[in-house]
Amino acid sequence: MTPGARLAAAAEVLDQVLQGRSAADRALQAWGRSHRFAGSKDRAAIAERVYAVLRRLGECEAAGGARSGRSLVLGSLVVCDRLPVPAIAQLATDGTHAPGALSRAEESRLAGHVAGPEDVLLNVPSWLLVRLRAAFGDRLEAELSALNARAPLDLRVNTLKARREDMLRGLICEGLAAQACARAPEGIRLPAGADARVSSLACFAEGWVEVQDESSQLAVRFADPKPGETVIDLASGAGGKALAMAALMQDRGRVLACDVAIERLMALGARRSRSGATIITMAGDPYGERLTQLAGAGADLVFVDAPCSGSGTWRRNPEAKWTLDEARLQGYLAAQVQLLDRAAGLVSPAGRIVHAVCSILPEEGPEQAAAFCARHAGWSVSRTLQLSPASTDTDGFFAAELRRS
Ligand SMILES: C[S@@+](CC[C@H](N)C(=O)[O-])C[C@H]1O[C@@H](n2cnc3c(N)ncnc32)[C@H](O)[C@@H]1O
Incomplete structure (x- = not known):
C-alpha cells in the first residue's frame, strides 16, 4: 500500500x-x-x-x-x-x-x-474537563498526559502453578524486556506493543500467566480474599479477577462468579481449566435465585467490579474518551447502584463489600461509595485505594471497602 x-x-x-x-x-x-x-x-x-x-x-x-x-x-x-x-x-x-x-x-x-483552548490541547471532551479539574486540581495536566501515553503490558503470574522469578527468567530468555512490577507481587511488566509476541508463548497455554494490568492485580490484593472464605465476584466478566482471587486464596474456599452477560462468563470456563483453580463456580446472573441459594448465610466478601466509563483505561482505549457521553455515564452509575444494593443482600453480617471501578471520575468512585453508605444505614467506607498512570504508573482505578460498623 x-x-x-x-x-x-x-x-x-x-x-x-x-x-x-x-x-x-x-x-x-x-x-x-x-x-x-x-x-x-x-x-x-x-x-x-x-x-x-x-x-x-x-x-x-x-x-x-x-x-x-x-x-x-x-x-x-x-x-x-x-x-x-x-x-x-x-x-x-x-x-x-x-x-x-x-x-x-x-x-x-x-x-x-x-x-x-484547554480542552483541545489536553485532548479531552470539554464536558469531562470540568469534572476532571474538580477531581485532580493542579495535577490535571500531568494525569491527562500520563493517560494519553501508550500503556505497558502487564502479566499476572498464576501462583497456583508458577513463580514470578521463573517466569521472568523465561520471558527474558525469549528476548522480551520483562521486569517485575513495582507494586503487585505477582506482576510482570513488558513494554508497550509486546502483546502480539506474548500471546503465542507457551506460558499462556500452560496457564502460568494471564494478561492483567497491575491496577487490577492491586485491586484484588486490596479486596484481600482469604483462603477458606466464600467470595462472590458479582460482575465477573470473563473472570480475570476471579482467577486472581482464587490464586490468592490458594484454591481454598469458594469463588462464585456471576455476570449479566452469560456469554462473557462462559469464557471463564477455559481460563479456569488452564489456571488449575478448582474453587470457582459459575453462578450465572448476579440477580438470580441460583446465586441467592449458593450464597447461603452470606459471603465473606462481595467484590463488585462494576461496569463503568473505563476512564482509567484511556491509555489502552483512547476512543472510550470520545464515545462516552452523559447518558452513557448515567447508565453506568445506575448499574453500579443496582449491583452494590444487590451486594448488600448477599454479604454476611460480618462480611465486606469491595466497590471497584477502572475509572478516574469521582462520581463512579468515592461518591458512589459514599452514596451507598447514605442509602444503607450502618455501613461505612473502611479503606480506599486510588491508582492512576501519573501517580502509580498503572491504569486509573478506584476501590473502596465497605463494612457494617
Ligand atoms: C468491569 S467489567 C468486569 C471485568 C471482570 N471482573 C474482569 O476482571 O475481567 C464489568 C462487568 O459488568 C457487567 N455489567 C454490565 N452492565 C451491567 C448491569 N447493568 N448490571 C450488572 N452487571 C453489568 C458486564 O457484563 C461486565 O462484564
Whole structure:
C-alpha cells in the first residue's frame, strides 16, 4: 500500500470507531480481515495512525476541521507529523486509494492551524474537563498526559502453578524486556506493543500467566480474599479477577462468579481449566435465585467490579474518551447502584463489600461509595485505594471497602 492508501484506510477505521460501532482494536482487526492483501507493515502503520489520532483527537479535529475520519487524518499530518500543506496535498493524492485531493477550504484550514483552548490541547471532551479539574486540581495536566501515553503490558503470574522469578527468567530468555512490577507481587511488566509476541508463548497455554494490568492485580490484593472464605465476584466478566482471587486464596474456599452477560462468563470456563483453580463456580446472573441459594448465610466478601466509563483505561482505549457521553455515564452509575444494593443482600453480617471501578471520575468512585453508605444505614467506607498512570504508573482505578460498623 502507498502511504496515501494507508491514510485512507486509517480514516475508514476511525469513522467506524467514532460512530460508536466498534472499539479501535476490533475495527482494525475487521479491516485486516476484509483487506487480506495488506501486509503486516501496512497494518502496523494504519493502527499507529488510528491510535495517534485517537490520543490527540482534540487537536487533530481542530486542525482538520471536523470529527470525520478524513479530516482527522489530515489534521494529524499537521499535529503529529508537522507536515506543511503542499506535502499533505501530495500524500492525499498518492495513488488511487489515497484520501483524494484537498479542497480549498481544507487547504486553508490546515495552513491556518493554531493551538486551541484547554480542552483541545489536553485532548479531552470539554464536558469531562470540568469534572476532571474538580477531581485532580493542579495535577490535571500531568494525569491527562500520563493517560494519553501508550500503556505497558502487564502479566499476572498464576501462583497456583508458577513463580514470578521463573517466569521472568523465561520471558527474558525469549528476548522480551520483562521486569517485575513495582507494586503487585505477582506482576510482570513488558513494554508497550509486546502483546502480539506474548500471546503465542507457551506460558499462556500452560496457564502460568494471564494478561492483567497491575491496577487490577492491586485491586484484588486490596479486596484481600482469604483462603477458606466464600467470595462472590458479582460482575465477573470473563473472570480475570476471579482467577486472581482464587490464586490468592490458594484454591481454598469458594469463588462464585456471576455476570449479566452469560456469554462473557462462559469464557471463564477455559481460563479456569488452564489456571488449575478448582474453587470457582459459575453462578450465572448476579440477580438470580441460583446465586441467592449458593450464597447461603452470606459471603465473606462481595467484590463488585462494576461496569463503568473505563476512564482509567484511556491509555489502552483512547476512543472510550470520545464515545462516552452523559447518558452513557448515567447508565453506568445506575448499574453500579443496582449491583452494590444487590451486594448488600448477599454479604454476611460480618462480611465486606469491595466497590471497584477502572475509572478516574469521582462520581463512579468515592461518591458512589459514599452514596451507598447514605442509602444503607450502618455501613461505612473502611479503606480506599486510588491508582492512576501519573501517580502509580498503572491504569486509573478506584476501590473502596465497605463494612457494617
Ligand atoms: C468491569 S467489567 C468486569 C471485568 C471482570 N471482573 C474482569 O476482571 O475481567 C464489568 C462487568 O459488568 C457487567 N455489567 C454490565 N452492565 C451491567 C448491569 N447493568 N448490571 C450488572 N452487571 C453489568 C458486564 O457484563 C461486565 O462484564
